[in-house]
C-alpha cells in the first residue's frame with residue numbers, strides 16, 4: 380500500500396489516534412498540555428520512590444511534559460519534615476535518573492516544591508489531613524482537584540489505603556475533576572488473592588480509573604514490538620505458524636536478590652517475572668492487530684491471547700516446566716554465593732530462582748508454534764530478548780557445495796541492554812565457491828536515534844495522568860495470567876511434585892532447561 384492509500388484509523392469523530400495515544404504531543408512551556416493534577420505517592424520513604432518515581436517526575440518536568448500545576452506529595456509513616464523529605468529527594472536526583480547531572484539549582488528548585496505527609500495507612504484521621512492539604516493545593520496550583528494516587532507500598536498496605544481513600548472521600552470525583560490510582564505490582568500471589576485485591580480496588584475506583592503498572596510495558600523497546608509489527612508492511616504477513624517455527628523469550632538477570640530477599644523468597648521468579656513482565660511480552664508478540672491504537676482495543680487483543688492458552692494440567696505442568704535454584708558460581712568474574720546462603724534466605728529454601736517452560740497458543744495464527752520462555756537470577760548475563768525463529772527452507776540446495784545445513788532466519792528483539800532489532804539470514808561468502816555463511820542485519824536504537832530514551836516510569840506516569848491505559852494491565856489480563864501460572868506453582872508441591880533442579884551461578888540455567896527444547900530437536904539460542 381502506498382502512502383496515499385495508507386489509512387489513518389479514526390477513533391471517533393473528534394479524536395484521531397495521534398491525539399489520543401501520544402502523550403508527548405505538543406505542550407506549552409509549562410506542561411499545560413498534560414492534565415493538571417496533584418500526584419500523591421504512598422510509601423514515599425521507599426526504594427521505588429527514591430530510585431524511580433521522583434527521578435521520573437523530575438525528568439517529565441525537565442522535558443516540560445509536566446509543569447507547575449503538577450505538585451507532588453509524598454505520604455509515609457516515617458517521621459520527617461517537608462525539609463527532610465526535600466533534601467533526601469534532592470540527593471536522590473543527583474544519583475538516579477536521566478537528569479542526574481542537571482544543574483543542582485534546578486534539582487533543588489524541584490525538590491523545594493515537594494510536600495511530605497506523615498501518616499499511617501490505616502488511620503482515617505491521617506487521610507483527612509491529606510484531604511485538607513489537597514484542597515489547599517488544588518487552589519494554589521490550579522489542579523482542578525485532579526489527583527493521581529500512586530500505591531508504592533508493599534501490597535499488604537494497598538487494602539487499608541484504598542479503604543481510607545474511599546472513606547475520606549479522597550477517591551470521589553466531583554464536577555469535572557478526576558481521581559485515579561496507579562497500583563504497583565505484584566497484583567496478588569495467585570488467582571484468588573489477585574481477585575481479592577481487584578475487588579478492593581473496585582470498591583474504591585472503577586476500572587477506568589485504575590492503572591496497574593508493569594514497568595516493562597513502559598520500555599521503549601517493548602512498545603517498539605507493536606511499532607515493528609503494525610507499522611511495517613513486510614513483517615506481519617510472515618507472522619504466523621505458516622513461517623515461524625518457534626519463539627524464544629529470555630529475561631535473564633546476572634544479579635542476585637539486591638536486598639529483596641524478604642519479598643523474593645516468598646514469591647520466586649515465576650510470580651516475580653513470568654506472571655507479569657514475560658506474559659506481557661508474549662501477548663504483544665502474539666496479539667492480533669487491534670482495531671485502533673488505544674487502550675481498550677489493545678488490551679482486548681492481549682486478553683484474547685491469554686484466553687487461547689490452555690492452563691496446564693498437573694502432569695502437563697510437570698512435563699513442560701523446569702524450575703531451578705542457583706548454587707555458588709562465578710558471575711562477571713566474581714565468586715558469588717548460593718541462593719540459600721544469601722542474606723535473608725532460609726538454609727532450606729526451595730524457592731525457584733530460574734524457570735523455563737513451553738507454552739502453546741491455540742489459535743489460528745499460532746497453533747503448532749511453541750513459545751519457549753526462560754527467566755532467572757544469577758545467570759550468565761543481564762539480557763532480555765525475544766527471538767522469532769523461522770522454519771528452515773524446504774530444500775538444502777547448497778549442501779552439495781559444502782555449506783552447513785540451512786540456517787533458520789531469526790528476528791531478534793533486544794529489550795535490554797543494547798536495545799535494538801536484528802534479522803539473521805545467510806549470505807554467499809565472496810569467492811568462487813557457492814558457500815553460505817550466517818550474517819546479521821542490525822538496528823540499534825543508540826546509533827539510529829542517539830540520546831537517551833525516556834525511562835519506563837516517565838512514560839507510564841504521564842500516560843496515567845492523560846488517562847491513556849494501553850500500557851497498563853486490565854483486571855481480566857491479570858486474572859487470566861494467574862489462571863495460567865497457578866497450575867505451574869501448584870505442580871511444585873504435594874505428591875509427585877516436579878523436582879527442583881540446581882544450576883551454577885553464571886550459567887544459563889540447568890541442563891534440564893536445554894532438554895526441554897532438545898525433546899523437539901530445538902535448542903536455546905546463544906546470546
Ligand SMILES: NC(=O)c1ccc[n+]([C@@H]2O[C@H](COP(=O)([O-])OP(=O)(O)OC[C@H]3O[C@@H](n4cnc5c(N)ncnc54)[C@H](OP(=O)(O)O)[C@@H]3O)[C@@H](O)[C@H]2O)c1
Pocket residue numbers: 421422423424425426427428455456457500530531532533534535536563564565
Ligand atoms: N523497588 C523496586 O524496584 C520495585 C520494582 C517493581 C515493583 N515494586 C513494587 O513497588 C512497591 C514499592 O516498592 P519499594 O521497593 O519502594 O518498597 P519498600 O521500600 O519496601 O516500601 C515502601 C514504603 O512502604 C512502607 N512500608 C514498608 N513495609 C510496609 C508494611 N509492611 N506495611 C506498610 N507499609 C510498609 C515504608 O514506608 P513507611 O514505613 O515510612 O510508611 C516503605 O518505605 C512494592 O509493591 C513493590 O513490590 C518495586
